Amino acid sequence: MSTATIHPMSDSLTMLRRQLRHSVRNMSTLFNAVFFPIIMLLMFVYIFGGAFNVGVEYVQYVFPGILTMTIAYGVSMTAITVNNDMTQGIIDRFRTMAISRASVLTGHAGGALIRTLAGVTVITLVALLMGFEPNAEFGEWVLAVLLSAFLILGMAWMVIAFGLKAKTVEGASFAAFPLLFLPFMSSAFAPASTMPAGIRWFTDNQPFTPIIETMRGLLTGTPIGNSGLAAVLWCTGLLLAGYAWARRAYATSGR
Amino acid sequence: MKIRPAIEATGLRKSFGDKLVLDGIDIVVPAGSIYSLLGPNGAGKTTAVKIMSSLIPADSGEVWIDGHDLATDPNFVRASIGVTGQFSAVDDMLTGRENLRLMAELNHLGKREGRRRAEDLLERFDLAEAAKKSPAQYSGGMRRRLDLAMTLVGDPRVIFLDEPTTGLDPRSRRTMWEIIRGLAADGVTIFLTTQYLDEADELADRIAVLDNGKLVAQGTAAQLKQLIPGGHVELRFADTLALRAAARVLDGGRVDEAALTLQVPSDGDVASVRALLDRLRDARVENASLAVHTPDLDDVFFALTGHPTLDTQQEKETV
Numbered sequence: 001m002s003t004a005t006i007h008p009m010s011d012s013l014t015m016l017r018r019q020l021r022h023s024v025r026n027m028s029t030l031f032n033a034v035f036f037p038i039i040m041l042l043m044f045v046y047i048f049g050g051a052f053n054v055g056v057e058y059v060q061y062v063f064p065g066i067l068t069m070t071i072a073y074g075v076s077m078t079a080i081t082v083n084n085d086m087t088q089g090i091i092d093r094f095r096t097m098a099i100s101r102a103s104v105l106t107g108h109a110g111g112a113l114i115r116t117l118a119g120v121t122v123i124t125l126v127a128l129l130m131g132f133e134p135n136a137e138f139g140e141w142v143l144a145v146l147l148s149a150f151l152i153l154g155m156a157w158m159v160i161a162f163g164l165k166a167k168t169v170e171g172a173s174f175a176a177f178p179l180l181f182l183p184f185m186s187s188a189f190a191p192a193s194t195m196p197a198g199i200r201w202f203t204d205n206q207p208f209t210p211i212i213e214t215m216r217g218l219l220t221g222t223p224i225g226n227s228g229l230a231a232v233l234w235c236t237g238l239l240l241a242g243y244a245w246a247r248r249a250y251a252t253s254g255r
Numbered sequence: 256m257k258i259r260p261a262i263e264a265t266g267l268r269k270s271f272g273d274k275l276v277l278d279g280i281d282i283v284v285p286a287g288s289i290y291s292l293l294g295p296n297g298a299g300k301t302t303a304v305k306i307m308s309s310l311i312p313a314d315s316g317e318v319w320i321d322g323h324d325l326a327t328d329p330n331f332v333r334a335s336i337g338v339t340g341q342f343s344a345v346d347d348m349l350t351g352r353e354n355l356r357l358m359a360e361l362n363h364l365g366k367r368e369g370r371r372r373a374e375d376l377l378e379r380f381d382l383a384e385a386a387k388k389s390p391a392q393y394s395g396g397m398r399r400r401l402d403l404a405m406t407l408v409g410d411p412r413v414i415f416l417d418e419p420t421t422g423l424d425p426r427s428r429r430t431m432w433e434i435i436r437g438l439a440a441d442g443v444t445i446f447l448t449t450q451y452l453d454e455a456d457e458l459a460d461r462i463a464v465l466d467n468g469k470l471v472a473q474g475t476a477a478q479l480k481q482l483i484p485g486g487h488v489e490l491r492f493a494d495t496l497a498l499r500a501a502a503r504v505l506d507g508g509r510v511d512e513a514a515l516t517l518q519v520p521s522d523g524d525v526a527s528v529r530a531l532l533d534r535l536r537d538a539r540v541e542n543a544s545l546a547v548h549t550p551d552l553d554d555v556f557f558a559l560t561g562h563p564t565l566d567t568q569q570e571k572e573t574v
């Protein structure tokens with residue numbers, strides 16, 4: 001029987017269920033994904049925090065940055081899950097089946113979203129226990145969650161493309177390195193205005209700074225200004241470029 | 256509409272960079288038959304399978320499968336075929352059963368039918384006991400069986416098997432052969448690649464030999480065997496005296512004085528080998544050891560192409 005009706009929705013849900021199963025079975029990765037940000041939060045608040053003069057309780061200042069790092073860290077794991085699919089040959093199996101071509105990747109993106117939002121929830125609870133006092137209204141909370149989701153998906157599609165392109169798992173994790181590194185070169189830990197000129201230029205113009213500033217504004221009421229628009233543009237750009245690149249890498253893999 | 260064979264490929268060409276891998280090959284496989292592409296490592300077998308199963312495009316040439324043009328209707332082709340690649344493609348984070356159910360979901364079989372089909376295949380491929388385990392804990396033969404079972408969930412009419420028994424122990428190899436024969440008996444068309452002449456001989460209705468990007472011979476196993484020299488029995492002796500005595504008794508053999516061996520043409524069946532040994536015993540010649548050599552891929556290649564397989568060539572070059 002040769003029917004060739006393609007079911008994008010149901011295929012994507014099947015692939016998402018597969019990803020969630022993987023996540024639940026890979027507790028150590030899941031644990032790692034929140035453990036590292038928690039350690040960062042503790043270190044910056046209780047050890048280094050005193051050295052920064054940011055005008056408010058340090059946890060108030062640093063949490064939005066740590067939140068963004070949690071997102072970056074959580075999403076970076078997807079490079080490895082995608083690359084595993086690739087090296088295990090299962091992607092080649094999927095590519096010979098009459099299923100929606102996007103579904104495998106949508107499954108990975110959805111998996112990254114759910115996994116990372118879970119990590120975000122945990123780190124937020126930890127911060128609240130440590131004395132973080134958000135002043136966000138309901139609407140601002142909603143916007144903060146939407147921005148998180150938008151950022152997760154934007155980065156996830158980029159990372160999926162990296163994972164498809166990398167020849168080895170090591171290569172895939174290396175490709176995700178900028179995600180872990182860029183937040184350190186942003187306004188996450190200290191205001192950009194306190195930095196030397198050259199570094200400041202870089203900090204001002206990389207995606208994490210406006211995203212963190214927007215998050216900080218939404219959660220603690222600092223002024224957002226142009227950062228909001230810049231954050232949305234960066235996320236949109238990442239999403240579109242990552243999606244196009246990943247779809248292409250999937251269609252042409254193995255050539 | 257013209258009625259086409261289950262697989263029809265014409266003029267397939269493919270290069271990677273400036274390395275020409277397929278230099279215009281034609282393949283025709285009638286529905287319900289087993290076709291074997293025989294060739295040594297690096298001959299281009301996997302490349303041919305990848306092209307015909309829609310994984311990579313050919314540089315030129317046409318592929319029609321189950322009446323669909325791969326170039327214009329790839330999804331129709333994908334709905335007709337099942338592919339078991341050279342390396343297993345199973346999900347180690349799921350159990351064997353879950354792997355099969357995943358395939359059932361992707362084939363939109365419906366929950367109940369999907370479950371039934373998964374259980375059927377587990378039973379049929381002797382995986383029921385290991386159904387709850389991860390394939391990472393399976394033996395090579397079990398992994399290969401799960402791999403093939405996953406391919407069969409969607410009930411494909413045409414199956415591609417890329418070296419299905421390479422690396423398996425003889426027993427698992429036999430089991431795999433039984434499964435493949437069973438599929439063919441059910442009317443499934445099978446395209447299989449192999450490095451082993453005996454495997455092609457055992458299974459295929461038609462064999463094609465791939466060398467240097469071209470099909471250098473096609474035909475039934477019997478037709479191919481007529482092209483190659485028969486096998487022989489190699490007798491080894493303790494000393495030159497015995498070797499020469501044996502050579503006198505069994506004339507027509509090839510004597511190698513340095514190795515103290517005598518090669519006598521033989522198809523290797525017990526009766527003729529026994530007769531050979533009886534003649535030596537009657538002449539009171541003691542042979543130290545005996546080895547039966549049946550024609551293999553190397554012989555086919557040597558006969559058809561005048562050069563040994565790439566593998567043996569490389570071995571010789573590196574020596």
Ligand SMILES: Nc1ncnc2c1ncn2[C@@H]1O[C@H](COP(=O)(O)OP(=O)(O)O)[C@@H](O)[C@H]1O
Pocket residue numbers: 254255271272276294295296297298299300301302303
């Ligand atoms: N993606 C690729 N890029 C470059 N060369 C390749 C690629 N795939 C296969 N080859 C080369 O093509 C030749 C045939 O490979 P393959 O089809 O895998 O042979 P076989 O399956 O018969 O062992 C080999 O020399 C191999 O190195």
Ligand SMILES: [Mg+2]
Pocket residue numbers: 297300301302341417418
């Ligand atoms: Mg191969």
